Amino acid sequence: MLTIHAADELRFGWDDSAPVKGGAVVVEGMRVAASGPLSELQERFPGARVRRWPGVLGPARIHEGPLPDAPTPRERIHAVLKLGAVAVLAEHADSPELRAAAERNDVLVLPRTRPTVITDLARADLAVFDEDGNCIATVCAGRLVHRRR
Incomplete structure (x- = not known):
């Protein structure tokens, strides 16, 4: 659609x-x-x-700092989406659980920021x-x- x-x-x-x-x-x-x-x-x-x-x-946007605090990795990723970001830096998505939550939500995990x-x-x-x-x-x-x- x-x-x-x-x-x-x-x-x-x-x-x-x-x-x-x-x-x-x-x-x-x-x-x-x-x-x-x-x-x-x-x-x-x-x-x-x-x-x-x-x-x-x-x-x-790309969320360049530490991910917001939340009880679960899914909620931490959702908090980033609520800020208008759809990508996070790899250094801040440093656990398998956070990376899995990002992947499930199509949030990009980038090695560095970019325009x-x-x-x-x-x-x-x-x-x-x-x-x-x-x-x-x-x-x-x-x-x-x-x-x-």
């Missing part, structure tokens, strides 16, 4: 100096099918479900943040895994 994630503003990267007002990203399966102005994407993908988010839509960007055909890892920087929604490998109510 095609889903269009739309927001007040789209940033292809967090250092992007040219955001798209009323921008959106089309997700097909676990990949980005297209991105750009919502009106154009709705014309190109007329049958797609549209999820509208207030705030800024951009690439999901995050939205590009066509890439894995659909997205996050939406409000004006205070709080995560509203996280999409990990095409799945909506967190949304603030």
Whole structure:
């Protein structure tokens, strides 16, 4: 199923100096099918479900520090997703249980940090943040895994 994630503003990267007002990203399966102005994407993908988010839509982040404390590895990984991150650094996912929880949730375990960007055909890892920087929604490998109510 095609889903269009739309927001007040789209940033292809967090250092992007040219955001798209009323921008959106089309997700097909676990990949980005297209991105750009919502009106154009709705014309190109007329049958797609549209999820509208207030705030800024951009690439999901990499959690660079220790994972948040929680009773179980699964809850620690979920806490990262709630922050708008879909990747953690290997040095902080240092137990077999944490790595297994990350794998079950499609959270990447990376050897080092790297820039995050939205590009066509890439894995659909997205996050939406409000004006205070709080995560509203996280999409990990095409799945909506967190949304603030």
